Amino acid sequence: MYRIGVDLGGTNIVSAVIDEGYNIIGKARVATNADRPAKAIFEDIAKTAFDAVKAADLTMDDVESIGIGTPGSVNKESGVIEYANNLNFDKVPAREMLNALTGKDKIYIDNDANCAALGEAVAGVGKGVRDLIAITLGTGVGAGIVVGGKLLTGCNYAGAELGHTVIVYDGEPCTCGRKGCWEAYSSATALIAQSKRAMLADPYTKMWDIAGTIDNVGGRTSFDAMRQGDPTATAVVKKYMSYLACGVTNLVNAFQPEILCIGGGIGNEGEFLLKPLRRLVAAQRYSIHAEKQTQILPAKLGNDAGIIGAAMLDE
Amino acid sequence: MYRIGVDLGGTNIVSAVIDEGYNIIGKARVATNADRPAKAIFEDIAKTAFDAVKAADLTMDDVESIGIGTPGSVNKESGVIEYANNLNFDKVPAREMLNALTGKDKIYIDNDANCAALGEAVAGVGKGVRDLIAITLGTGVGAGIVVGGKLLTGCNYAGAELGHTVIVYDGEPCTCGRKGCWEAYSSATALIAQSKRAMLADPYTKMWDIAGTIDNVGGRTSFDAMRQGDPTATAVVKKYMSYLACGVTNLVNAFQPEILCIGGGIGNEGEFLLKPLRRLVAAQRYSIHAEKQTQILPAKLGNDAGIIGAAMLDE
Numbered sequence: 001m002y003r004i005g006v007d008l009g010g011t012n013i014v015s016a017v018i019d020e021g022y023n024i025i026g027k028a029r030v031a032t033n034a035d036r037p038a039k040a041i042f043e044d045i046a047k048t049a050f051d052a053v054k055a056a057d058l059t060m061d062d063v064e065s066i067g068i069g070t071p072g073s074v075n076k077e078s079g080v081i082e083y084a085n086n087l088n089f090d091k092v093p094a095r096e097m098l099n100a101l102t103g104k105d106k107i108y109i110d111n112d113a114n115c116a117a118l119g120e121a122v123a124g125v126g127k128g129v130r131d132l133i134a135i136t137l138g139t140g141v142g143a144g145i146v147v148g149g150k151l152l153t154g155c156n157y158a159g160a161e162l163g164h165t166v167i168v169y170d171g172e173p174c175t176c177g178r179k180g181c182w183e184a185y186s187s188a189t190a191l192i193a194q195s196k197r198a199m200l201a202d203p204y205t206k207m208w209d210i211a212g213t214i215d216n217v218g219g220r221t222s223f224d225a226m227r228q229g230d231p232t233a234t235a236v237v238k239k240y241m242s243y244l245a246c247g248v249t250n251l252v253n254a255f256q257p258e259i260l261c262i263g264g265g266i267g268n269e270g271e272f273l274l275k276p277l278r279r280l281v282a283a284q285r286y287s288i289h290a291e292k293q294t295q296i297l298p299a300k301l302g303n304d305a306g307i308i309g310a311a312m313l314d315e
Numbered sequence: 316m317y318r319i320g321v322d323l324g325g326t327n328i329v330s331a332v333i334d335e336g337y338n339i340i341g342k343a344r345v346a347t348n349a350d351r352p353a354k355a356i357f358e359d360i361a362k363t364a365f366d367a368v369k370a371a372d373l374t375m376d377d378v379e380s381i382g383i384g385t386p387g388s389v390n391k392e393s394g395v396i397e398y399a400n401n402l403n404f405d406k407v408p409a410r411e412m413l414n415a416l417t418g419k420d421k422i423y424i425d426n427d428a429n430c431a432a433l434g435e436a437v438a439g440v441g442k443g444v445r446d447l448i449a450i451t452l453g454t455g456v457g458a459g460i461v462v463g464g465k466l467l468t469g470c471n472y473a474g475a476e477l478g479h480t481v482i483v484y485d486g487e488p489c490t491c492g493r494k495g496c497w498e499a500y501s502s503a504t505a506l507i508a509q510s511k512r513a514m515l516a517d518p519y520t521k522m523w524d525i526a527g528t529i530d531n532v533g534g535r536t537s538f539d540a541m542r543q544g545d546p547t548a549t550a551v552v553k554k555y556m557s558y559l560a561c562g563v564t565n566l567v568n569a570f571q572p573e574i575l576c577i578g579g580g581i582g583n584e585g586e587f588l589l590k591p592l593r594r595l596v597a598a599q600r601y602s603i604h605a606e607k608q609t610q611i612l613p614a615k616l617g618n619d620a621g622i623i624g625a626a627m628l629d630e
Binding site: 177 | 397463467468480491492493500565599602605607
């Protein structure tokens with residue numbers, strides 16, 4: 001049988017058909033236009049689902065289930081998206097709507113970061129592994145936790161918000177209202193802010209040459225300038241790595257997953273990020289006497305992780 | 316059938332027989348004398364197990380399994396206690412030794428904080444609940460995590476070290492080698508250090524009258540002085556509550572357990588501790604849109620939690 005995974009993003013809706021080997025065999029995409037009513041967005045989700053089935057040379061009868069990865073908070077039991085601020089969703093009965101539009105009974109919904117973690121655990125870097133944490137270093141710090149092969153979502157499906165655990169008591173304000181969250185130090189957004197601050201204090205740093213203007217600074221700027229030997233950028237990256245390792249070590253001490261994988265924009269730095277990260281974590285982790293240790297690896301599936309994970313959702 | 320639970324502590328060894336209703340129906344105790352070789356300690360564990368069986372008017376044939384809660388790190392698969400510094404244990408083959416001494420095949424071993432969490436989840440404040448975190452505020456910050464009815468211990472059984480997650484980047488040195496661990500701010504030991512520091516800065520605080528000498532300061536001193544209206548002690552407790560709430564909110568955001576229970580010496584403050592803690596966590600947690608929220612409750616079983624949890628261990 002086949003399964004459909006849907007990545008419902010703020011910019012695009014992507015639906016894909018997955019075969020039993022977790023291969024994507026048909027895909028369809030449409031712009032989300034997030035300011036529309038939920039009903040119109042779900043009509044387009046159904047349309048992309050049918051288009052993906054067609055692209056795979058199948059019919060909807062060949063499809064066992066449809067899974068949706070969405071931003072925001074989801075009640076997995078009722079199939080209602082409780083709240084998603086970047087889609088203007090407030091108590092949207094996602095399962096009910098998509099059931100009416102597709103005729104399929106098995107419709108599952110979960111948070112997009114959770115779906116990405118499940119995708120990596122089932123078909124990506126953690127294939128065959130029962131315990132995995134996937135971290136995405138992008139606009140925020142996204143996270144999904146797989147324990148014993150299942151997503152850890154907590155009693156109200158709002159868990160795994162690892163970006164919103166404080167690592168700097170009384171520190172930088174976070175979008176969530178707390179101060180000092182890991183996300184406020186280790187997201188790409190945070191690194192950009194740290195880079196800009198350093199540039200304003202040093203008009204000679206190569207970060208100026210690389211970015212052109214301060215508005216053009218990205219998550220790569222400090223890493224690129226460091227590779228060119230710039231001391232100010234090097235100091236920015238070292239400090240960033242220290243925050244990142246602090247949060248990652250916290251997760252290792254709490255979960256001791258077999259694999260902790262890192263993706264997202266900053267994750268694209270690859271071994272230039274992961275090698276020093278492994279050094280810092282190994283020097284700090286609590287489990288010094290254990291023979292087996294968490295492996296810190298790059299995420300493997302990129303954007304497909306969320307789609308494959310969504311397709312693999314079940315009750 | 317009946318089960319035996321063993322609490323192997325630095326001071327005492329306590330064995331107890333548990334019936335199917337999780338009642339303790341026979342108990343035996345002996346001093347650990349932790350400076351002895353592991354062999355002598357395990358002979359006494361076996362002796363207390365037989366004594367507990369006798370006290371319950373049973374024989375060892377009535378016993379299905381023996382579970383041990385031990386400090387330190389345990390390989391649950393091999394049944395070896397890998398390391399426990401306060402018992403001078405280094406790779407002690409606990410299962411093998413106790414099997415030879417008792418003739419029982421089903422011998423299970425886990426960390427003592429994990430056993431206490433399992434006990435609270437199975438027979439205590441979390442009876443009937445699938446997801447629970449138990450925190451013990453004592454010499455350190457002990458923690459055990461139950462997810463889906465099972466202990467979360469990680470790939471190397473060294474997980475759930477929630478006391479060793481940093482909440483104050485570059486903060487107070489912790490016994491584990493990191494700086495700023497939750498344990499270094501929220502254990503009874505930390506509160507005592509915070510109280511002493513405040514006393515040295517204020518020779519008029521009632522904490523002096525309550526404690527007599529600075530060496531006599533305990534985990535209750537600041538709470539007692541606050542109840543008498545002392546402003547310095549009140550400031551100490553408020554700050555302590557803020558650190559405690561920071562760590563608890565981190566756990567709520569990460570795990571969203573149905574119940575988070577608090578025990579240990581500081582836990583004895585009861586509602587005087589829990590009521591303000593609930594206020595601070597409710598104001599900070601990420602899950603504002605969820606209908607269901609983590610309940611913060613007092614641990615119920617006290618020292619018996621670890622024994623009952625040990626008895627309930629299985630593969």
